Amino acid sequence: MSNIPPRQVILLKAGELFHKRGYAAVSIEDVIDASGVAKSTFHQNYSSKSKLGQAWLERLSKQMKHVNEGFLENPGDRDRRLRKYFFSIRGWLENSGFRSCQFANTAACVIAEEDEELFHIIDQYKRAQRQFFIDLVGTLVSQEDAQRIGTAVFLLFSGAMTEAQNLKATWPMDDALAMAEKLCGVNRG
Structure with missing residues (x-):
């Protein structure tokens, strides 16, 4: 996924996790781990879990x-x-x-x-x-x-x-x- 912008990688991985486990059961840390991005990269792209959920x-x-x-x-x-x-x-x-x-x-x-x-x-x-x-x-x-x-x-x-x-x-x-x-x-x- 190296050619995919971090914002899209985060969104794709979050979508997989939200679908599999449910929105409430997934933390920002889970998304960061699955995405392989730094915490700062996550927060540069999504200010909160809610903003990620909206996207x-x-x-x-x-x-x-x-x-x-x-x-x-x-x-x-x-x-x-x-x-x-x-x-x-x-x-x-x-x-x-x-x-x-x-x-x-x-x-x-x-x-x-x-x-x-x-x-x-x-x-x-x-x-x-x-x-x-x-x-x-x-x-x-x-x-x-x-x-x-x-x-x-x-x-x-x-x-x-x-x-x-x-x-x-x-x-x-x-x-x-x-x-x-x-x-x-x-x-x-």
């Missing part, structure tokens, strides 16, 4: 926005749209050791009043994710039903992600998908 979640948010926009640009066959999205995330869950939504995991350990900026990023991501499901469901149902059903699918998806992590199993994603398809009138063929 990490902003990067994740941009990545997911790109994924979701790409998906909406080419959603594929009507009866397979939800399945395609749920299965791609299900595969990611399995490959990541069932570490679920990093935004939800971080929100669970952050006190909003003590870290308003970090919580704001989480809130904005969750709002964008809900809107993604409203937009996706809007390709399957009438526009008058898209808001309500899209929100329901978002809640099914979010709950399934949490339970998949808790149970280290994919069946919550499968069951949430089945219900989402039913709500949207999708032929499960």
Whole structure:
């Protein structure tokens, strides 16, 4: 990683640690050790763990926005749209050791009043994710039903992600998908 700027090395290593252990369980010292940078280098790039956490979640948010926009640009066959999205995330869950939504995991350990900026990023991501499901469901149902059903699918998806992590199993994603398809009138063929 010698060609990568220290700021990016720190962010990459912190992201790995935050994902694996959870935001609250990782100290600045853990990030410094994993990054192989001096303490002064860390503090030149990030003034606090919160600022590092913000950069990490902003990067994740941009990545997911790109994924979701790409998906909406080419959603594929009507009866397979939800399945395609749920299965791609299900595969990611399995490959990541069932570490679920990093935004939800971080929100669970952050006190909003003590870290308003970090919580704001989480809130904005969750709002964008809900809107993604409203937009996706809007390709399957009438526009008058898209808001309500899209929100329901978002809640099914979010709950399934949490339970998949808790149970280290994919069946919550499968069951949430089945219900989402039913709500949207999708032929499960």
